[in-house]
Amino acid sequence: MRQILTNYSHGADMNISILGYYTTAIGELWDRSLDSLFQEAQEGAIKKAEIDAHQVEAVFVANKAAGSFSGQRHLSALISEMFDHCPPAMRVEGACASGGLATLAARQALQSGEYQTVMVIGAEKMTDSTVAETTSVLSSAANFDNEHGSTFPGLYALLAVAHQRQFGTTREQLSAVAVKNHRHALQNPLAQYQAELTIEQVSSSQLVADPLRLLDCSPVSDGASAIILSTKKVGKKPKIIGWGHAQDSLDLAGRKKLTELKATCLAAKKAYDIAGKKPRDIQQAEVHDCFTIAEIMAIEDLGFFKKGKGGVATANNQTTLGASLVVNGSGGLKAFGHPVGATGLKQIAYLASQVEKGQCDLALAHNVGGSGATAVVHIISH
Amino acid sequence: MWVDLGRRLWFILLVIDEIMIKNNPASYWRKNQRWSALIGRKGEVIASTYIHSAGNNQELQTPYSFAIVKLDSNEHQSSEKIELMGTGHDYLQTGDRVECVLRKNVSPDTTGVIEYIIKAKKI
Numbered sequence: 001m002r003q004i005l006t007n008y009s010h011g012a013d014m015n016i017s018i019l020g021y022y023t024t025a026i027g028e029l030w031d032r033s034l035d036s037l038f039q040e041a042q043e044g045a046i047k048k049a050e051i052d053a054h055q056v057e058a059v060f061v062a063n064k065a066a067g068s069f070s071g072q073r074h075l076s077a078l079i080s081e082m083f084d085h086c087p088p089a090m091r092v093e094g095a096c097a098s099g100g101l102a103t104l105a106a107r108q109a110l111q112s113g114e115y116q117t118v119m120v121i122g123a124e125k126m127t128d129s130t131v132a133e134t135t136s137v138l139s140s141a142a143n144f145d146n147e148h149g150s151t152f153p154g155l156y157a158l159l160a161v162a163h164q165r166q167f168g169t170t171r172e173q174l175s176a177v178a179v180k181n182h183r184h185a186l187q188n189p190l191a192q193y194q195a196e197l198t199i200e201q202v203s204s205s206q207l208v209a210d211p212l213r214l215l216d217c218s219p220v221s222d223g224a225s226a227i228i229l230s231t232k233k234v235g236k237k238p239k240i241i242g243w244g245h246a247q248d249s250l251d252l253a254g255r256k257k258l259t260e261l262k263a264t265c266l267a268a269k270k271a272y273d274i275a276g277k278k279p280r281d282i283q284q285a286e287v288h289d290c291f292t293i294a295e296i297m298a299i300e301d302l303g304f305f306k307k308g309k310g311g312v313a314t315a316n317n318q319t320t321l322g323a324s325l326v327v328n329g330s331g332g333l334k335a336f337g338h339p340v341g342a343t344g345l346k347q348i349a350y351l352a353s354q355v356e357k358g359q360c361d362l363a364l365a366h367n368v369g370g371s372g373a374t375a376v377v378h379i380i381s382h
Numbered sequence: 383m384w385v386d387l388g389r390r391l392w393f394i395l396l397v398i399d400e401i402m403i404k405n406n407p408a409s410y411w412r413k414n415q416r417w418s419a420l421i422g423r424k425g426e427v428i429a430s431t432y433i434h435s436a437g438n439n440q441e442l443q444t445p446y447s448f449a450i451v452k453l454d455s456n457e458h459q460s461s462e463k464i465e466l467m468g469t470g471h472d473y474l475q476t477g478d479r480v481e482c483v484l485r486k487n488v489s490p491d492t493t494g495v496i497e498y499i500i501k502a503k504k505i
Contacts, residue, residue, distance in 0.1 A: 136437030145413060148487075148499055149433075149440055149467035154448045157431035165476065209448070210432040253450050253463040258429060 014111050017237040018380070019228040020049025021349035026223035026337030027192040034070045034125040035078060037224035041121055041342075042082050045226035056228065057115040059089035062102035062122030063341035068137045070125050079121060095141035096290060097369030098122060099225070099344020100376025104245050110231050117232060122346075123224035124339040134220050138340075141370045143251040153217055153291065155252060155371035157209035160293035162258035164211065166308065169296060171211065173311030175202035177292035178215050178334055180320050185331025187321075192221055192337035202292075216292040218332075223339035225346035238352040242275025242379030244268060250373040259308075261372035264301040271364070271377040272303075279303030282325060282379075283360035286347035288368035289332040298366055299327055302377070329354070343367065344376065351380050410495050420464075420482045420500050425453035427478040427502070428463070442488045443467075447474035451502055453482075466502040474504060481505050 022044030024037055046053050059079050067073040076089035092102040099122040106120045126134055135151055142150045163169045178197055185191035197215060205215040229240070246266035249255050255262065272278060279302060287302065289295035296310035304325055305313045313319060319327035330336045330350040333343060344367035351363035365378045430449035433440070440446070447468030455461040468474045469485055480502040487497040 131435070132438050132441050134437075135435070136439060139437050147465045149436075149443075149446070149448055150465060151433055151436050151440075151448075153435070154431050154433045157433075158429045158448070158450060161429045161431060161476065206434070207432075208435045210434075212431075251465060252429075253465045258450075 014231055015233075016107055016110060016240040017230050017232070017234050018240065018348070018352045019051060019117070019230050019234065019237055020045045020047070021225075021227045021352045022048055023190055023225040023342070023346045023349045024223050025190050026221050026339055026346070028127045029222040030127065032125070032222060034066055034072055034123060037123045037125060037222065038079055038121060039082055041123065041224035041226040042079070042119065045119060045121070045228050049228040051117070051228070053083050054085050055117050056083060056087055056119045058087050058109060058118045059083075060102040060106040060109075060118060060120045061089055061091040062098035062120065062345060063091060064093060064095055064098050064124060065137050065140070065340070066125065068140070069129060094374045095369035096288070096338070096340050096343060097367045097374040097376050098341045099347070100365070100367030100378065101245070101344070101369075101374070103227070103229075103344065103348060103378060104243060104376060106229055107240065107243060110229060117228065117230040119226055119228050120345060121224070121226035122342040122344065124341040125222050126220045126339065127222050131220070146251040146253065151209060152371070153209040153212050156291040156293055157212045158252055159258055159297065159371070160211055160291075163293060163297065166259050167311070169293075169308075169311040171203050172199055173296065173315045174211070174216055174292040175199045176311070176315040177289060177295045178202045180314060181289060181328050181332040181334040184321060184329050185335035188331050188336055191331045191335055192219055193331070193335045212291055212293070218290045218334050218338040221337035221339040223337055223342050223346070225342040225349050227345055227349055227352065236382065238355040238380050239382065240378055241381045242271040242277065242377075244270030244274070244377045246270070246375055248373050250370060252371060259297070260301050261297060261368065261375060263372055263375035264298060264366065264368065264377070267375040267377040268302045268366070271379050275379040275381075277362060277379060281362050282364045284326045284329055284351060284354055284363040285366065286330060286332065286351055286364070287327055287366040289328055289334050290338060290368070292334070294368070295327065295332065302364065302366060326360075348378055348380065355380055355382060407495055410497060417484065417500060419459065421484055423453050423459070423482045424505065425451045425480060427474050427476055427480055428452050430474040430476055430478070432473055438490060440467075442490065445471055447472055447502070449474045449480070449502055451480055466500060469501045469503045472504050474502060479505050
């Protein structure tokens with residue numbers, strides 16, 4: 001294990017600066033195409049970084065299912081041609097963790113010394129499809145042969161059932177996650193939802209997969225986000241100081257426990273070890289709240305709260321704006337939105353902005369693929 | 383308008399195409415290899431949900447149970463966990479005893495293989 005960690009942290013002493021970042025408005029953007037979303041994020045990040053586009057030596061593209069949603073594959077070439085110099089580009093896919101994985105791939109390329117400045121860009125155009133079509137496409141991130149009939153809400157519902165049985169997590173605690181994140185989104189002009197919810201509204205919304213209801217679920221979204229990473233010595237720019245990536249069984253039946261996401265626990269441990277930080281040091285976290293139960297499990301698996309106490313902590317306002325730990329200050333996937341391929345990047349972009357504005361010194365981004373088979377954690381600081 | 387109609391038609395064809403890829407005869411035959419090892423096996427539901435909203439492939443079957451089942455060991459097979467849809471609209475709950483049965487999988491595809499799958503029937 002020590003050997004693995006030593007290898008994993010190779011290059012940890014090399015600073016990775018976030019030169020620029022940009023996220024489009026997130027929502028049902030019927031007037032926007034996939035490539036126009038990519039283009040806006042690409043131009044926005046370059047402008048924010050105050051660099052010439054030719055300085056971008058390579059591009060890492062995050063996307064889950066443009067081939068199914070928009071009939072567009074070969075995204076690497078699509079994005080590369082947005083630059084006059086057509087830099088090398090590659091697409092990375094890891095379901096909802098595509099953005100986090102693309103960032104990992106970019107960091108590895110930087111730390112190998114092959115490049116000094118790269119762009120990581122992600123987008124998803126989901127709202128041209130019906131709910132049933134979208135559900136079908138998203139469910140392709142599950143194990144098709146071993147989880148036939150599953151849906152994403154269905155898989156997280158199984159996790160919720162297990163959590164409720166073992167720890168007594170209540171309906172009100174699940175609803176408190178949605179209420180908090182919608183409240184946070186009121187301060188985010190890019191967020192898909194700008195409306196407060198009540199516990200009663202969430203708790204009485206339509207059942208999707210028992211016990212998860214419609215307002216427990218993150219929305220179907222369009223949007224794009226991009227960050228520019230560099231190993232060049234720059235002034236006061238946010239930096240990635242820790243990272244971790246881990247996997248678990250794709251199908252839930254293959255997991256030892258249903259009350260935790262092992263991949264998140266392992267990825268977080270690696271990230272904390274590399275950064276030399278503890279969970280108590282984190283001031284802001286963007287966690288993967290694709291469903292309300294996912295946030296409760298995440299804040300436990302990331303070490304912020306003891307196992308089984310995440311729901312209580314949320315209901316007691318220990319993760320809301322003004323608390324010592326703010327969870328999903330952007331509104332999270334739940335209210336900021338969940339354009340799948342862009343999600344991991346918009347988390348990092350949001351936290352980079354918070355660090356840059358002095359809103360926090362240490363932040364954590366947690367991006368999950370599938371029902372927890374893939375987890376990526378990044379720690380960001382000055 | 384024609385562009386929108388064309389995109390919609392194209393998407394429907396794409397989805398049907400994807401269903402056909404997943405359920406083409408060779409793929410279907412490969413999946414069937416486990417049937418004989420599962421039919422008749424009994425087990426216990428360790429977690430279950432009742433799905434009210436599903437994707438194209440299962441929308442016609444909603445609402446239905448989806449469960450993780452721990453199959454009993456026997457003299458030939460060790461215990462294992464699998465994920466199964468419940469039969470019909472049966473409401474499965476944690477602790478229920480179930481048996482693996484073969485059932486037709488309702489599909490919007492009217493041209494491909496008539497698909498059967500293993501489901502969990504409450505006993």
